[in-house]
Amino acid sequence: MRxxxxxxxxxxxxxxxxxxxxxxxIPSKEESAKAAWxxxxxxxxxxxxxxxxxxxxxxxxxxxxxxxxEAVVEARAKVGTMQxxxxxLTNPEAMRVFEANQGGLTSALSRLMVVxxxxxxxxxxxxxxxxxxxxxxxxxxxxxxxxxxxDSVRIYNTELKTFPGVLWKSFLYAxxxxxxxxxxxxxxxxxxxxxxxxxxx
Amino acid sequence: xxSAARRVVGLMVLATMLAILSSxxxxxxxxxxxxxGRVVDKAGILSDATEATLSAKIAAHEKASxxxxxxxxxxxxxxxxxxxxxxxxxxxxxxGQQGKDNGIIFLVAPNDRExxxxxxxxxxxxxxxxxxxxxxxxxxxPHFKQGDxxxxxxxxxxxxxxxxxxxxxxxxxxxxxxGSEFSNAVDTAVPILFFVAFAGIALLTSLRRRWDxxxxxxxxxxxxxxxxxxxxxxFGRSSGGFSGGGGSxxxxxxxxxx
Numbered sequence: 001m002r003x004x005x006x007x008x009x010x011x012x013x014x015x016x017x018x019x020x021x022x023x024x025x026i027p028s029k030e031e032s033a034k035a036a037w038x039x040x041x042x043x044x045x046x047x048x049x050x051x052x053x054x055x056x057x058x059x060x061x062x063x064x065x066x067x068x069x070e071a072v073v074e075a076r077a078k079v080g081t082m083q084x085x086x087x088x089l090t091n092p093e094a095m096r097v098f099e100a101n102q103g104g105l106t107s108a109l110s111r112l113m114v115v116x117x118x119x120x121x122x123x124x125x126x127x128x129x130x131x132x133x134x135x136x137x138x139x140x141x142x143x144x145x146x147x148x149x150x151d152s153v154r155i156y157n158t159e160l161k162t163f164p165g166v167l168w169k170s171f172l173y174a175x176x177x178x179x180x181x182x183x184x185x186x187x188x189x190x191x192x193x194x195x196x197x198x199x200x201x
Numbered sequence: 202x203x204s205a206a207r208r209v210v211g212l213m214v215l216a217t218m219l220a221i222l223s224s225x226x227x228x229x230x231x232x233x234x235x236x237x238g239r240v241v242d243k244a245g246i247l248s249d250a251t252e253a254t255l256s257a258k259i260a261a262h263e264k265a266s267x268x269x270x271x272x273x274x275x276x277x278x279x280x281x282x283x284x285x286x287x288x289x290x291x292x293x294x295x296x297g298q299q300g301k302d303n304g305i306i307f308l309v310a311p312n313d314r315e316x317x318x319x320x321x322x323x324x325x326x327x328x329x330x331x332x333x334x335x336x337x338x339x340x341x342x343p344h345f346k347q348g349d350x351x352x353x354x355x356x357x358x359x360x361x362x363x364x365x366x367x368x369x370x371x372x373x374x375x376x377x378x379x380g381s382e383f384s385n386a387v388d389t390a391v392p393i394l395f396f397v398a399f400a401g402i403a404l405l406t407s408l409r410r411r412w413d414x415x416x417x418x419x420x421x422x423x424x425x426x427x428x429x430x431x432x433x434x435x436f437g438r439s440s441g442g443f444s445g446g447g448g449s450x451x452x453x454x455x456x457x458x459x
Binding site for chain 2: 132140143145
């Protein structure tokens with residue numbers, strides 16, 4: 001029986017070592033999720049910075065549909081004046097507002113891009129082609145940044161809820177809350193309809 | 202007694218296996234082709250001679266600048282957006298040098314009639330989205346439309362190399378004036394971007410050093426590795442000569458259809 005006792009002790013020791021090696025897992029996974037979020041904000045800012053230029057270029061086109069442009073300007077202003085609370089990542093309500101505002105700009109911009117199809121002269125200009133490529137690239141960067149954030153939040157939230165992270169959370173990191181997850185590209189689910197007949201909206 | 206010991210040992214093995222399993226979340230994703238060289242012609246649209254020429258050009262550029270470029274042709278996108286493929290291949294292979302993220306994936310899907318230039322973080326300054334789009338629209342697609350895939354790929358690589366060297370001029374420019382205007386803008390923008398990038402790196406390095414002193418964590422390092430952390434090492438890296446340097450991608454670049 002002595003051998004069995006030694007083996008059991010060894011097993012316990014191995015478990016302890018394994019558990020202790022995870023002591024920094026929660027803070028380090030939290031930091032990578034925060035870094036991924038910073039990248040999301042960075043790419044949204046990049047898009048917001050493109051909008052004034054885009055609006056100015058489109059405005060130059062003769063009689064460009066006013067309501068579409070106004071919707072973009074309005075959505076951009078909403079995003080620009082939005083206050084981000086410090087607990088944004090763990091605050092569902094603040095996150096919902098953030099997503100709604102950014103989503104509003106996304107759909108206003110895609111609507112604008114659809115309407116532009118009616119203005120071939122504008123579409124052919126060098127300035128507009130450049131802006132369009134930049135906007136497409138930025139939307140793709142946003143999608144990538146969101147995906148990275150989703151992945152790292154999944155890892156962080158899992159660490160909080162699974163062994164041995166759940167023990168460390170109760171001992172040392174009791175104030176850590178799971179971070180809010182993002183919807184997977186909601187903007188890609190509702191593709192704007194191309195309707196050249198109704199120009200009212 | 203021995204059977205009890207054996208049972209305990211068995212339990213220990215099981216516990217170890219569980220620990221290993223829980224620490225490495227298996228990533229069951231699309232199969233990434235093996236990185237067989239600088240040109241991975243899965244769709245088989247390039248002759249051996251062309252492939253060799255392209256590889257030699259890329260190798261010469263890599264030697265001079267350490268930028269890594271890989272040309273990939275895929276027979277089937279499996280219903281996924283081409284942007285997903287560009288990112289998966291770039292990150293999966295780790296194209297570009299680690300820390301510099303200076304990789305480019307030039308991806309062509311002849312059967313889906315789509316192509317993409319995926320640009321790593323570190324080259325977004327010298328090959329901005331608008332330039333990548335220009336290369337696709339005015340250098341590559343005209344050849345593809347005529348069915349000359351090889352000429353399109355060659356023109357595309359030449360465009361990419363010219364842009365990285367700071368001397369890109371769109372091929373078929375309908376308006377004479379705007380071409381030089383555009384390259385003038387590039388000429389002035391490149392040194393400024395270099396300066397900004399340099400200042401940014403210096404700032405980040407000093408910040409990181411301060412952070413490291415305060416608490417032993419790598420905050421901004423994670424942002425670069427977060428995407429490739431989920432199993433990049435398991436993807437098929439080649440053993441013969443060429444392999445990715447560990448660079449990462451953030452979705453920069455441009456796509457096109459013909």
